[in-house]
Amino acid sequence: MSELAIEVSNLHKSYGSLEAVRGVSFDVRRGEVFGLLGPNGAGKTTTVEILEGYRRRSAGEVWVLGHDPEVRDRGQQQRVGIVLQSCGFYPRVTVREAVEHFAKAYPRARDPAGTIALVGLEEKAEARTKDLSGGQRRRLDLALALIGDPELVFLDEPTTGFDPAARRTAWGVVRRLKDLGKTVLLTTHYLDEAQALADRVAIVKDGRIVAEGPPDQLGHGRSRYRVAYFSNGRRVEHQTDDPTELLHRLTRDALARGERLDGLEVTRPTLEEVYLHLTADADSV
């Protein structure tokens, strides 16, 4: 069995004259949580829907669990769970009925009640889906994606519209999926979500990947360290690639003057700063 759950190379997708995806390549290893991060309209959903088999690509090569997703295959679909960005329910069935109904489609389905509990909907199990809140509907989406006990789970903006508590619950579920050895491909426009969940992140902008790597290393060699302190009540800020040298010089001079560098801090760029920096760069290309 290949180590790679997903292989994408030089993927292109055009709608008429609009190029939504322009040469995207990335791999997702088995057991990895991989995040596609980018602003709305960057091409994340188009990319994921090609991997899910909903759209045909214009060019490039795509393998999902060793299959070409353009060739619909029942065995393949049994190994994949999908949370789409927007996708409805039968309004007049209960949560439990919906989960039990979809469970029948899979050879090794999870226990419906346990799956409802996993996403934190047990109190709503007998509620009809039309009476659920936005966040609860999203959790039902997640339950339906997990009911077949998939190897690979696609989560397209799974926490959009969640309140903070529901987001924490959803994050907990994704972490449990990872603990269970599942592969997860996550799209999000929440930076903190990518940072909290993804082993590796690809930042997508205008149909291209502009950076890729573990979230805490993404800024390396691109954005600089920031050294800041207060001098005479005013904040002074320096940017540097070599904080050791800069700190040495600053503290030496301060000691010589008999001054304290109040509030001295050295910070690495957050993912947010890297993200804003990269997406701004892509704009000016």
Next chain:
Amino acid sequence: MSPLALAWQQFRFERRLFWRNPSAAFFNFALPLLFLVLIASAFGSDDDELDILLPGIAGMSVLATTFTALAFGLTVLREDGILKRIRGTPIPTWSYLTGLLASAVLNAFLQVVLIVLIGHLVYGVAWPVDPPLLLAFTVLGVACFASLGVAFSHAIPNEDAAPAYTNAVFLPLIFISGVFYSEDDLPAVLRAIADALPLKHLIDGLSQAIVGGGGDAGTAAAVVGAWALAGILLAVRFFRWE
């Protein structure tokens, strides 16, 4: 679970959904029966009128339970993203559609049986003169209007437009196709339109089967069959999951 078993599960699920939807139950079952009872009560002493009305209401019921219900229902399923969700699961396409269509087909058969029963038990109309022909025309009518309903859903842009689109076909069609009165009473233009469309011919066939009168069964079968073929081609060719 085998694809056939999944189709059965889908069918059972659709049945459960159907009875939870009061407006579907009303338009599929209550409305045609209401027409039958009201009109038959008004003209009940006239056997000729009942001979027109009974097959007419049966044909209208086939139209309502298959064409209208599927055109409307599939539009809602598509626009709500339920078709897209189904597409993302391992439920085979034909299992899903078989379950969905079978539920509509069952409604059509139940309704035809109910109408024949009410006609006999309440209004004293004789039992159908040709039961095999009744079965044949019900099957043909269901195939025709179910496939046309699926095809028509492709033309309906969204949920809000669905009632207008379906009624724009349903209401004029029942009035020109001889559901309530003999088609011969219509102006020539309307009669020509009705003759080109399948409902009038389905009613002719049902009429031959139930009361042994009406238009030629062979012509009726040919026209309904031709529309069925066209409906199947269009339904498959333009099917959209989202």
